[in-house]
């Protein structure tokens with residue numbers, strides 16, 4: 001018996017990296033999972049890896065019309081939802097002095113607007129007792145050179161979770177932030193070597209994490225194992241934001 005038997009989940013940004021690992025874990029534990037991403041080919045490949053308990057719905061979380069189309073598909077196919085992981089996010093690096101309007105808007109459109117409407121538009125489909133998870137980051141709590149805008153987007157989603165917790169508690173719906181430290185994914189591969197080096201040097205455990213370590217924490221938050229955990233920020237960061 002799986003921990004998520006008979007549950008229906010959405011995981012955005014799940015063609016690779018952390019989102020794909022979370023989707024794999026959810027399917028392994030018995031859930032039916034809708035995954036999203038902008039690139040058609042990568043999405044189809046991810047669905048192939050996940051098997052018959054997964055469906056891909058192409059879309060950009062920065063576009064509300066795409067989010068509405070995602071939930072139309074969930075409504076048609078399943079009629080309800082138990083778990084939403086607003087995971088899609090960009091991690092672009094830029095010193096604050098060099099940030100321009102388009103850089104600022106791109107990160108806030110995907111990481112903040114995208115995460116917010118992913119959760120807000122799911123509300124009519126959520127069954128009582130549902131679990132909402134936003135992928136945050138240690139960057140929301142730390143001051144790291146180059147990660148100022150990114151960190152501000154993750155601090156914003158941390159705030160949404162507090163209000164969601166208060167507004168949805170009467171439906172038994174829980175909301176939490178899952179905040180990784182540096183994790184080996186394609187996003188991390190794109191970081192400048194110097195940024196990476198500096199980050200690793202500040203991790204008490206002295207290494208980068210892997211996607212399965214994040215997926216295990218997502219499973220905890222998605223399942224009844226975390227039935228009294230809401231409004232929290234769970235860090236999977238080798239201690240980076242804790243010391």
Ligand SMILES: NC(=O)c1ccc[n+]([C@@H]2O[C@H](COP(=O)([O-])OP(=O)(O)OC[C@H]3O[C@@H](n4cnc5c(N)ncnc54)[C@H](OP(=O)(O)O)[C@@H]3O)[C@@H](O)[C@H]2O)c1
Pocket residue numbers: 012013014015016017018019036037038039040042059060061062087088089090091110114135136137138179180181182183184185186187188
């Ligand atoms: N890796 C880390 O060290 C780390 C640490 C802390 C927090 N995080 C957070 O964890 C989440 C996942 O990161 P990751 O490292 O797995 O990133 P990744 O390897 O770059 O994967 C990102 C995923 O999101 C999708 N995506 C990106 N923009 C999207 C959009 N506008 N709409 C829909 N899908 C989109 C990508 O597919 P397409 O390109 O096809 O859209 C891809 O599937 C992000 O929120 C990130 O901020 C990561």
